[in-house]
Amino acid sequence: MNPTATVTDSFLERAPLLVRDAVTGFLPEPARWLANSLVTIIAVLAIFGLLFAFLTLAERKILGHVQNRPGPNRTGWFGLLQPFADGIKMLTKEDIVPRAADRLLHFLAPVTLLALSILTFAVIPYGRHLVPVELDSAVLYFFAAGAATELAIFMAGWASHNKYALLAAMRALAQLISYELPLLLSFVPVILATGTLSTTGIVAAQAGWKWHVVPHWIVFTPWGAAGFVIFMVSALAESNRSPFDLPEAESELIAGHLTEYSGFKYALFFMAEYFGMCALSGMAVTLFLGGWQAPLPVLEFIPSYVWFAAKLLTLLLGFIWIRATLPRLRIDQLTRLAWKFLVPLALVNLGTAAFWSLTSDWSVTLQLLRWAVALVLVAGPFVLLGRGLTAGLGPRTYRYA
Amino acid sequence: MNAILILTALGTIGTAIAAMAGRNLLHSVLLLALTWTGVAVFYLWAGAEFAAFAQVLVYVGAISMVVLFAVLLTRRSRDDAGSSPAAQGRALSAIIAAAAVAGVLLGAILCSPLATLPRPAPAVSVRQLGEELMGSYAPALLVVGVLLTVALIGAVVLAAGDRTGQPEDNP
Numbered sequence: 388m389n390p391t392a393t394v395t396d397s398f399l400e401r402a403p404l405l406v407r408d409a410v411t412g413f414l415p416e417p418a419r420w421l422a423n424s425l426v427t428i429i430a431v432l433a434i435f436g437l438l439f440a441f442l443t444l445a446e447r448k449i450l451g452h453v454q455n456r457p458g459p460n461r462t463g464w465f466g467l468l469q470p471f472a473d474g475i476k477m478l479t480k481e482d483i484v485p486r487a488a489d490r491l492l493h494f495l496a497p498v499t500l501l502a503l504s505i506l507t508f509a510v511i512p513y514g515r516h517l518v519p520v521e522l523d524s525a526v527l528y529f530f531a532a533g534a535a536t537e538l539a540i541f542m543a544g545w546a547s548h549n550k551y552a553l554l555a556a557m558r559a560l561a562q563l564i565s566y567e568l569p570l571l572l573s574f575v576p577v578i579l580a581t582g583t584l585s586t587t588g589i590v591a592a593q594a595g596w597k598w599h600v601v602p603h604w605i606v607f608t609p610w611g612a613a614g615f616v617i618f619m620v621s622a623l624a625e626s627n628r629s630p631f632d633l634p635e636a637e638s639e640l641i642a643g644h645l646t647e648y649s650g651f652k653y654a655l656f657f658m659a660e661y662f663g664m665c666a667l668s669g670m671a672v673t674l675f676l677g678g679w680q681a682p683l684p685v686l687e688f689i690p691s692y693v694w695f696a697a698k699l700l701t702l703l704l705g706f707i708w709i710r711a712t713l714p715r716l717r718i719d720q721l722t723r724l725a726w727k728f729l730v731p732l733a734l735v736n737l738g739t740a741a742f743w744s745l746t747s748d749w750s751v752t753l754q755l756l757r758w759a760v761a762l763v764l765v766a767g768p769f770v771l772l773g774r775g776l777t778a779g780l781g782p783r784t785y786r787y788a
Numbered sequence: 789m790n791a792i793l794i795l796t797a798l799g800t801i802g803t804a805i806a807a808m809a810g811r812n813l814l815h816s817v818l819l820l821a822l823t824w825t826g827v828a829v830f831y832l833w834a835g836a837e838f839a840a841f842a843q844v845l846v847y848v849g850a851i852s853m854v855v856l857f858a859v860l861l862t863r864r865s866r867d868d869a870g871s872s873p874a875a876q877g878r879a880l881s882a883i884i885a886a887a888a889v890a891g892v893l894l895g896a897i898l899c900s901p902l903a904t905l906p907r908p909a910p911a912v913s914v915r916q917l918g919e920e921l922m923g924s925y926a927p928a929l930l931v932v933g934v935l936l937t938v939a940l941i942g943a944v945v946l947a948a949g950d951r952t953g954q955p956e957d958n959p
Contacts, residue, residue, distance in 0.1 A: 492818070522837060523838070524838045527838065527842065534844070534849025534850070538818070538821055538852055538856075560857075582915065583915075584838075584914045
């Protein structure tokens, strides 16, 4: 046993498991396995449900303060009860289904979307001992479940029997399909470097510190940093967040494919969007930010799930900050950014990562050369493609508007 | 275990039949996506995790989108079910194509030696799968890639067919 084992297996580290065993401990073996799974599912749903509720509140508060207004402050202390008031309002609101709508699909669309986005929570390692499901190809599972959400969005747009909803759903699909490519390409280098598709394996590969200070997280390599940025930009677009919130663009498109949805079905769409955002952020933490690993050896006494939560919340606050800062893109800018900028960058990044892993045994002096080459490989295409992206494209003039 | 297999098979075949019998093309596409999911569940039952997730990612995530876009771009009205199935030439070519596919599949099944002894399923890791795909099965992978590229270019040619000059296209 090494000395860190006492830290890593401390009481706090195992507290969630001890609580679970205290609940299910008295059951016989086969039923116990089932009960353990149920407890895990309930815990994940409860934690992320509450996170969703307070994330909406935090978003409204932060956006309010950014825009120099107080935000919700009437319900409860500092508006803390606002999410629950919203929930009651959504539940009691009339559920309107258009007469010509495809009633079954209109009902199934939000349910499918929410179910698929909850499925993605299953493979994220929340802590050292906290992985709901361990799969050999967990990353593939995560993105397979995420890719199927596009069908649900299409169902929503088509079942509403509203041409604006259908058009908006097609726009949303164009965006989601475009950004799926850089999203998938951006983490391929991580798979290349760690040699595994399992999320626990990827987190384990990022353990340890260089010179006892710099963690071995993937984001601290040149290609890792580039991949992380590409992943986060694509994640913003995949979860329909500003500045890529064109699919629902409430001021221009009357909420797009959600036009004909009201009441709790609308709330379910909202919930699925936030769950998707949380899941993608959790995956970004796992793939690039070292998962539940502590940033410094002396900080290892803090349990791993606290570190995961801290990183996750940082990324989520970043999402909110970006929403408060950037204006919305136009649809042609959006697709151009994906196809002409992010996809080539992600492909070049794959080459950079290959170079990085081939030169890992270079000597100390050659390490400088290795860093220089990798940085040029990251920055060069960025500058060149960025220039090409805007070349000859002045502000668009609308002759008929 | 066999009950799961039978349920999966019934579900897969049932959704496939419903997809063929339905008059609403959009419902057929969604049922087809369900069929593909059923195939993925079958892979999971057989212990092939990677194949199952790849099936969902590629078929339910991507191919169903292509089919949806094709349906939406080629139909004129909401209840237009495409060409009339009564056209004789069309029916004949459909039967020939189906018979050809069935012949190839039957030939492949009859020619491959099937182990009769119950053997433990080999535990294949993703790494081994990748090495196989990049090694002995690389030509097949390349051929599939070329096929998809050809299909994509064909789709672009079809979609870009009759474009009249839109004033807003040229700022």
